[in-house]
Amino acid sequence: MNKEMTPFEIRQHIRSGEFTGNTSGYGQGFVQGNLAIMPKEWANDFLQFCQKNPKPCPIVGMSSQPGEFMLPDLGQEIDIRSDVPKYRIYEHGILTREVADLTPFWRDDLVTFVLGCSFSFEEALIADGLEVRNITEGVNVPMYRTNIECKSAGRFSGTTVVSMRPMKAADAIRAVQICTRFPSVHGAPLHLGDPSQIGINDINTPDFGDAVTIKEGELPVFWACGVTPQVAIEQAKPEFCITHSPGHMLITDLPNSRLAVL
Known part of the structure; x- marks a missing residue:
């Protein structure tokens, strides 16, 4: 598929x-988003979790009411049930399946959160x-579980997952300077x-x-x-929850420049 396509075309x-x-590497110039979708009785706890942990969980958009699957604030005709390449479905905290379309699983009580993604700052x-080594090598970025504890909120807690890009020390310093401008x-x-x-x-696994x-x-930079x-x-362990499959994001119509702090 042509990487020069618009987000809508992709x-x-x-x-x-x-x-x-x-x-x-797709949708260059536009914000990509991670996904978390859950029943409304869990949504407030998750919102607070994101607010307490803005580095791993920066919110760039969410549905305006339970059951809403169109996200017009994020892009033209976005249907969150079908516009992400691959989704993960969890039941009671256990990953039970990966699917390419959520339509058969959609419920009227689901609330959608779209969170900022590192693919946006890769462009910068x-x-x-x-x-950016994962783009050079044409693979998904490596991601790791860590011992860095998140701040708990309601029923949500856990440790931070990190993505890694190897760089020389001087490039790593420059990367810090660049990415500081993109808190979202x-x-x-x-x-x-x-x-x-x-x-x-x-690090190799x-x-x-x-x-x-x-x-x-080179240093690994996380x-x-x-x-x-x-x-x-x-x-x-919510009884039902949906996320994106790692590396398979929602490509929005929001320009990355909107997220930069000048």
Whole structure:
């Protein structure tokens, strides 16, 4: 699929089932979003969880009422049931299936949250001349569970998931400067260097996504990741919940420039 397509055109290919891959590198210039969808009786606790943990869970949009599946504030004709390449369905905190269309599973009590995604700041890094290894190698970004505790809210708690991009030290410093301008898409990195300090035992075996090459003289650079809610959902065990599959995002019509802090 042509990466130069508009977000609307990309969503049409996703909706039709023609595109089911990860969305890194697509919809350049536009905000991509992680997804968390849950029954309304869980939504207020989750909203508070996001507010207490803005680095891994920055909210860029949500449905205006339970059962609403069109999200006009985020883009033309967005139907959250079909416009993400792959979804995960959890029952009582257990991942039970991955699907490409939520329509058969949709309920009138569901509330949708769209959270900022690191794919948005990757574009800013590349524009500044920095390499983003997962894009260079054409794979999903590696993501890891850590020992960094989130702040609890109601029934939600858990540890932070991070995404990793290897860089030389000078590039990592520049990446911090660039990403600080994008707090709505995870902001500056949480950690640079030794993975074991944040509870990662094997950098070559990510918990989500794909491993990438780390070259001699490079540091692993870790950002808070929007897969964090999936860990919180596993802990809270709502009877029914939906997320995106890691790396398979909602591509919105919101320009990335709207999220930058100048």
